[in-house]
Amino acid sequence: MKRKIVLKLSVGLLILSILLTACGGGQSAPPPAATQPPAATEAPAATQPAATQASGATQQAPAATQASGATQAASPAAPFTPPAFTSQLSGKSTADGFNCPEPNPRVPVTSKELNLFVWTEYIPQDFYECFEKVYGISINYTEYSSNEEMDAKVVNGGTNYDLVQPTDYTVTLMIHQGLLQKLDHSKLPIFAELDPTYLNLPYDPGNQYTLPYENGTDAIVVNTAAVKDVPKSWADLWNPEYKGQMVFADDERTVIGLTLLTLGYDVNTTDKNQLAQAEQKLAQLTPGIKKYDSDSPHSDLISGDVNLGETWTGEAFMAQQAMSSIQFIYPKEGVILWQDNWAMLKTAPHADAAYAWLNYTMQPDMFWMMLTNFPYTNPDAGALAYAKGNSMPVTDVNGNSTTLGDVYNTYINSTITNPPLSVIQAGHRIDDVGDATPLYDQIWTEVKNGQ
Amino acid sequence: MNPYRRSPLIIASTLLVFFFLYAPIVVLILFSFNASRISPLFTGVITKFGSYQLVNGNVLQSPCGPFHWFCDLSKNTEVLSAARNTLFVAITSTIVSTIIGTMAALALQRYNFRLRTFSQVSLYIPIVIPEVVMGITILVMFSQLFSYLNTSLHLVGDAQLSLGLWTVILAHISFMIPFVTLVVQARLQGLDKSYEEAAMDLGANEWVTFQRVTFPMILPGVLAGALLAFTLSIDDFIITFFTNGPGSPTLPIYVFGLLRRVITPQLNALTTVWILIVLIVVFFTQRLESRQR
């Protein structure tokens, strides 16, 4: 009888496969024609050396709309021109009909697999498909929703990931924990395409361990159609009127950090008294939080399950594209700045595949996909140059058909993905707090769980 | 009086509970035909066949028509690999745990040995403790063990010990053994010993008796235990969550991962297909069972 059960199971699976293959595949967009990236470059990027917490200030200003900010000494005032990039097709395409470009340069690889540990909603599906097809390496990925979760899993051991995506302060922590290996820059020609504004930041001088991925801010997001009094500062979120309507990132440092800002303290304080006060203040806020969401907050906002709260650049942008009444407001106390990076674990079993992945996915004719999938502030000048004025038909974040050039214009003109210089300068960057980390962790446990 | 006549109260509450049981399933299946890509609203069924057209988040046209999300699902290689993993884990752990569990049941029921009480008690523990405790403790053990072995044996690269399908299988076997043992033990308890005694009187040694008499008699119990084990393994989430590694998700883990992203009706299509398969399999199994009777 058991044999019969297995037989029937196989029959069931057979029926399933027939059913699925009968439907065949639908082509979503006609294959885009290969285009040469325009030789035009990005307008000047103003840089400021890290004098205070607000380090890594950037601006990508299109020549017409915003004037470039004044630069300070020790940084080149000249605009960054990415090297000319020739895009070639590989001849392979994804299930969606996207023609995968050829890796440029093609890196020698012997590994057959690659293990990635990445954020949810952060890597376009085509990255995986194209890489697998073009290099013949199969990708295994697991997702996480917070830096702490990622760090905990890696520290505990028993995992064999190659690449992870730590945010700035977590890079410092992981270097300190001895979890990361130094990157061999000779194997990463892709560095030439990146805007130097995002390189050489205080948490990883010389980019010994990391490669920038995406950049952004934490600020207030509001559905102005559902909320009467629009908040203007972090402190405004404590308004009892907002009770039960808010979404916050499930992120300990961000939430505790913004609370510290409302008290006038530093986001990286290690002072026990200040932290105790922050805990008390935060305890007044949490009953009003309906949901902690680091996975897909824009879905919550669009569906109306929440009406306002705190979130990241990309999520706010996607929400606004779907519902124009949703706005991203930079609070008076200052935003929290962050930058996500690729980093390689010391125990990475497939380092060569990892280098291939980094060079391939960040090359200009691939990385532009971040604009149409997960629009955060993009450090890849080459990709932006490729996207500008590009008439290739693409689908935007809402799934509507448009051109890549149009997507670029939306990106560059939006104050969400392209924040004003003043906002960046007034922003705060989170840093590793070393021995005070358990304090923050404990506050987070108590405040989050104390209902 | 008709012993099968029930009071209207019972009938009404039965219908209500059936409705409660099935309403979510019906909703799931219905929404697998939803035109809207992400909205939880049902905006209608896709009626037009043609090239893919998406306007304002609604699919207006699709090559597969109303079955658009099923076609979308068929392009999803990850689902099939997750399904493969799930089946592989379930089948392997079922076979191993059934054999070990049956042996344990025989030992506990028929023999007296020193570690008897200890075994009985330790077999009850996985049943009465929450899965999260078991998952956590196993994770703690594997993490410490792997860290220690990897550094002391200088294992690097792919040779490193790490969490993967095999750790999931080991964990599944561990929590399935008690259930199988329980089922087979119950069956053994109700067994009439006279058959075995007769066989032995007729000159059969113990091994032959077991093969020809005992085992066929407990077979229904063994199979019931195997089926229970299989069900537990396929549906397991918590223990798998703590013991699996990159790139080898089982279906429940994969579905949970999907839930954390933008949820499209592709997930509903997956549910519908799953239910269909289950219906077919169970239907055939029932037919076979009734035919055997």
Added chain:
Amino acid sequence: MLKRLRESKSAQGTLLIVPTLIFMIGMLIVPLMLTLVVSFGQRSADGGVIYTFSLSNYIRLLGFTSDCPPGVQTCFTSLYLVILWRSLLLGLYTTILDILLAFPLAYFIARAHPKWRDTLMFLVLVPMWTNFVIRVYAWMMILRQQGVINSLLGWLAGLAHLPFKPLGMIYTPGAVLAGMVYEFLPFMILPIYTSLEKIDNSLFEAAADLGASPFRTFLRVTLPLSMPGMVAGTILVFVPVMGTFIVSDLLGGSQVILVGNLIENQFLAARDPAFGSAVSLVLMVLTIIVTYFYTRKFGFGEEIIA
């Protein structure tokens, strides 16, 4: 030696039990011991474990902490005890509701015509055969702001020209309760059905003959005989409810934190495996105590086997 094996019954028994012992010791006892050791440790700044012997994690669980407002040495916070209590209550409510829902259904099927019983039972099992996680997702779809219930109510209100404000059902404790009740209902139906089915019809006839009203029959005949099933069902429902974290994760938002969530949290975002281990062990001891006293009073209920 083989001859000795053949003759000694004790040796045979031991041999049969060896594989089981390997698994139980290796995958259950040893991990539990290890977790016990970790629970006495302290968390290192990096999120690892410093192996010492300290009861601080258990003291923290009981609510006494040294992390107090300035000037106070130790203070009491009922935070973790509240979480434990909340989980126990949820387990209790879920079990009671499941019994109430399962009993009429199980009774109906058990006393239905034999040729229908299998089909009806099969119908009960089909939802259970869908994926656990997917069943929770179904409830998300039903309870959301724009979900099924709100859409239906909105449409009805529209017909009656009444103003309608969508009900905020999801991310509430009620949503979590509904999800739990639904998830574990089949686990209650099965054992109750099994014990009800074993009741001989003649018992009911005898009771009727002796002049008992249906209600009296139920109280004196049906209920006591269905006890084993209810006990088994209770164990199958109560224990998982205490430990599940997905239902409260997906349906509770941030509002409902159960012990399962706390444990999962400590091993992931909060990076305090020592404290997480302590909580796990306390949870385990609690469930064993509750189960022990419960089965002591009502019997173990071997009807776990359908």
